[in-house]
Amino acid sequence: MAIAFIKTNYCYISSLILNQSINTSSTMAMCSSFCPQIPNHLRSRPISLSPTKPLFSVSVKAFSSQTSNATAKADEIPARVGFLGLGIMGSPMAQNLIKAGCDVTVWNRTKRKCDPLISLGAKYKSSPEEVAASCDVTFAMLADPESAVDVACGKQGAANGMSPGKGYVDISTVDGVTSKLISGHIKAAGALFLEAPVSGSKKPAEDGQLIFLTAGDKTLFEMSGPLLDIMGKSKFFLGDVGNGAAMKLVVNMIMGSMMASFSEGLLLSEKVGLDPSVLVEVVAQGAISAPMFSMKGPSMVQSIYPTAFPLKHQQKDLRLALGLAETVSQPTPIAAAANELYKVAKSHGLSDQDFSAVIEALKIKLQPSAKE
Numbered sequence: 001m002a003i004a005f006i007k008t009n010y011c012y013i014s015s016l017i018l019n020q021s022i023n024t025s026s027t028m029a030m031c032s033s034f035c036p037q038i039p040n041h042l043r044s045r046p047i048s049l050s051p052t053k054p055l056f057s058v059s060v061k062a063f064s065s066q067t068s069n070a071t072a073k074a075d076e077i078p079a080r081v082g083f084l085g086l087g088i089m090g091s092p093m094a095q096n097l098i099k100a101g102c103d104v105t106v107w108n109r110t111k112r113k114c115d116p117l118i119s120l121g122a123k124y125k126s127s128p129e130e131v132a133a134s135c136d137v138t139f140a141m142l143a144d145p146e147s148a149v150d151v152a153c154g155k156q157g158a159a160n161g162m163s164p165g166k167g168y169v170d171i172s173t174v175d176g177v178t179s180k181l182i183s184g185h186i187k188a189a190g191a192l193f194l195e196a197p198v199s200g201s202k203k204p205a206e207d208g209q210l211i212f213l214t215a216g217d218k219t220l221f222e223m224s225g226p227l228l229d230i231m232g233k234s235k236f237f238l239g240d241v242g243n244g245a246a247m248k249l250v251v252n253m254i255m256g257s258m259m260a261s262f263s264e265g266l267l268l269s270e271k272v273g274l275d276p277s278v279l280v281e282v283v284a285q286g287a288i289s290a291p292m293f294s295m296k297g298p299s300m301v302q303s304i305y306p307t308a309f310p311l312k313h314q315q316k317d318l319r320l321a322l323g324l325a326e327t328v329s330q331p332t333p334i335a336a337a338a339n340e341l342y343k344v345a346k347s348h349g350l351s352d353q354d355f356s357a358v359i360e361a362l363k364i365k366l367q368p369s370a371k372e
């Protein structure tokens with residue numbers, strides 16, 4: 001017996017389906033007639049459930065991207081979902097899964113970050129291995145390649161708790177080589193692997209509005225789709241492992257260069273006697289407008305950098321993107337220059353500030369050389 005649960009802006013429909021496999025199209029079609037707010041991409045989304053051994057329980061949740069996801073329903077059958085890594089991004093993502101009614105088990109290196117989620121109903125296990133062993137699908141949202149490998153493949157790592165029928169979804173921003181290494185360990189245990197780095201920062205994570213850039217096992221993409229839909233507004237499947245990582249690095253390479261260029265513009269405008277706040281307004285109305293400039297510009301003008309995306313992670317992404325470019329001999333001089341600026345910012349203690357603090361690196365007076 002399976003329950004399909006469809007949520008939209010205005011209505012909930014629980015549909016009891018007495019077969020082992022869900023005919024999603026017909027369920028969606030039925031729900032669409034009651035709930036015209038269901039977006040097209042959710043109406044037709046394929047959900048293939050194994051007739052013999054579902055990867056996880058068959059609660060299907062769809063929602064309008066305009067809708068808050070923070071609604072729990074006691075009559076849902078929750079999936080057993082693991083979540084490893086509860087930093088700026090992982091905490092709100094796990095929170096949205098819990099609030100949507102999923103059965104979530106968490107782990108974080110620093111245990112106290114688990115406490116707010118435990119208060120919301122999450123279970124706790126003391127190692128990634130135990131989380132993976134007790135869950136059907138486990139998500140990981142870790143700082144960098146080193147921590148992603150350690151948590152997945154190290155002693156008491158998630159791979160040790162994996163077995164056939166389970167899935168591992170790595171959302172961390174890493175390079176393709178790292179992702180393939182992790183995939184190898186997970187698949188050696190007979191489980192499925194999906195890389196799924198996200199575009200979108202702290203606020204989209206809180207609002208369930210992330211963009212998933214996935215690659216790997218298509219079956220796991222389809223099975224974890226309802227969970228990705230709780231945490232995000234869209235998802236791309238890009239083929240083989242490495243393609244999701246590459247797409248994410250290209251996006252963040254552009255972003256890092258944009259922020260560095262914007263920083264130069266703000267400071268130049270001020271030096272020539274213009275009001276940088278007016279520059280922010282002018283940029284917002286023209287062809288180079290970007291939500292990032294409008295969101296971060298006003299606080300940058302005041303030299304305030306509340307952390308949404310830590311500067312150290314932006315520099316890590318530029319470093320990894322430059323490595324990717326190197327593998328195909330693609331010149332990336334703008335990104336290389338931007339990377340140097342983020343390195344200077346790091347060396348001045350700005351690693352944990354928001355990446356918009358890179359502007360501070362342009363305010364630092366260079367020391368005159370001994371000869372001058």
Ligand SMILES: NC(=O)C1=CN([C@@H]2O[C@H](COP(=O)(O)OP(=O)(O)OC[C@H]3O[C@@H](n4cnc5c(N)ncnc54)[C@H](OP(=O)(O)O)[C@@H]3O)[C@@H](O)[C@H]2O)C=CC1
Binds near residue numbers: 085201
């Ligand atoms: N912030 C953002 O806007 C976005 C970030 N990303 C990417 O998502 C990932 C996470 O980012 P974010 O949440 O901001 O980062 P945070 O720095 O806030 O969190 C990093 C997480 O990784 C854990 N961690 C770090 N090192 C280790 C280790 N050696 N072993 C085990 N766990 C470790 C931390 O544990 P502990 O709490 O113990 O330190 C924490 O849970 C990064 O890859 C980042 O590039 C992607 C999109 C947006």
Ligand SMILES: O=CCCC(=O)O
Binds near residue numbers: 173198200201252
């Ligand atoms: O990796 C971080 C991305 C931040 C964003 O997309 O706003």
